[in-house]
Amino acid sequence: MIIRSVTRSALCGTVALATGLLVLLPAPSPAAARARTEPVPPAAGPSGAADRALLYEPGTRVRPAPGAPSLPGDVSALSWLVADAVTGDVLAARDAHRRLPPASTLKTLFAVTALPHLSEHARHTVTEDDLAGIGEGSSLVGVIPGQSYKVADLWRGVFLSSGNDAVRVLAAMNGGWDSTVTQMREKARRLGALDTHVVSPDGYDEPGQVSSAYDLAVFGRTGLASAEFVRYSSTAEAQFPGDQGTYGIQNTNRLLSGAGGVERYPGLIGVKNGYTSRAGNTLIAAARRGDRTLLVTVMNPQSGASQAVYEEARSLLDWGFDAAGQVTPVGSLRPAPVDRVASPRAAAKAVRDGARSRPEERADGDRGPRTDRRDQTGTEEAKEADGAERADEAEGADGVASGVVGEPMSGAIGGAHGPQARTDGDATGSGGRTSGAATGGASYLMPTLVIGAAVLAATALFVVRVARRRPGGR
Secondary structure, X not given: OHHXXXXXXXXXXXXXXXXXXXXXXXXXXXXXHHOEEEOOOOOOOOOOHHHHXXXXXXOEEEEEOOOOOOOOOOOOOOEEEEEEOOOOEEEEEEOOOOOEOOHHHHHHHHHHHHHHHOOOOOEEEOOOHHHOOOOOOOOOOOOOOOOEEEHHHHHHHHHOOOOHHHHHHHHHHOOOHHHHHHHHHHHHHHOOOOOOEOOOOOOOOOOOOEEOHHHHHHHHHHHHOOHHHHXXXXXXXXXXXXXXXXXXXXXXXXHHHOHHHOOOOOOEEEEEEEEEOOOEEEEEEEEEEOOEEEEEEXXXXXXOOOOHHHHHHHHHHHHHHHOOOOXXXXXXXXXXXXXXXXXXXXXXXXXXXXXXXXXXXXXXXXXXXXXXXXXXXXXXXXXHXXXXXXXXXXXXXXXXXXXXXXXXXXXXXXXXXXXXXXXEOOOOOHHHHHHHHHHHHHHHHHHHHHHHHHHHHHHHHHHHHHHHHOOOOO
């Protein structure tokens, strides 16, 4: 009787232990259930801290091999960058992290932020409130209150006509203007674009609104991972709904449309151009030649030529294709994990203090004027952005980097790389990553608990058998 009681207790204890441990397993979080699929840039090889720090140095940065073609001498832009869109390698740049007004090139960040949230087949009837607050002198595609539009039509209005009215309506559908600003700031942070401070999603000049040639290249590269983004940005002409039928609209990117006497660039994929009186002309351009896809950003040419932004982008694209395999990258568009580069600006200071010794590097003399970021913006918003940047570098960059490692590319330059996507949380960012860790831990814990319960049950059965064989065991 004693042994039978002990046996029953062992069996009951085993079942209770296994049940209790299973109950304690973490359940999948709501954030994981809400996760959505978003395009992200492709992975690339690692880049060292010194390489990243070079891009924070003033002046032109390029590391050519002997016999490599020289950089074009006619580039007058305050800031520019040439990168391989597939690997993310930065081939050359000038003042890549200089903070300047981005104008409508900021619409690329708006697009990579809002595109995944809005079905292109959905329809929306525009209200007066949707269009409230459009800045004076804004570029418009001609959105009419009271008319119903497909989301796809509105995106064509954004990419082709750079319509701030279309941006207003899409932002209203995306949760509202202020919510979209918050989402764009978070998206930039997660992509490692720490020079950008968003105030107006359409790129309209606002105090404190800045970006950089580096960040714009990051946004363009992210967009190229989305077939939908590429389809809109590469469209030269389209029809837009009016109150009586449709009317034609043309892409304002003249390297794509060939308008204004600008020759089309062969293999151009598109992306986005911009202009405001404060930003000057700005451009993100991507082009494919053979098996290579290059990305160029140009900010505020100073030559005074009417089409300088396009011709300088053309020269940089030509150089990038001609220099294939003849330059060593000077940085990467991929975000750096904090355990490797806790503060790129601090690393740049170390470079200035003599930590770098690269005889093959050439720093050209066409540095141009250089001012502190607060002199460029002159606002308290920029000071707040600076503090936010330091906090982001300390807290969020590592998660950003881990989110894009090892993922192939789809969209414009996917090709043989195959489809790719990342499961992300919503605009708050951290939720998706936390839930992923929790559910991942549960998947490893489950087999361990099952095995442990099985061992306990087998032990209890063994005790029963031994007890039955002994004399008087009953």
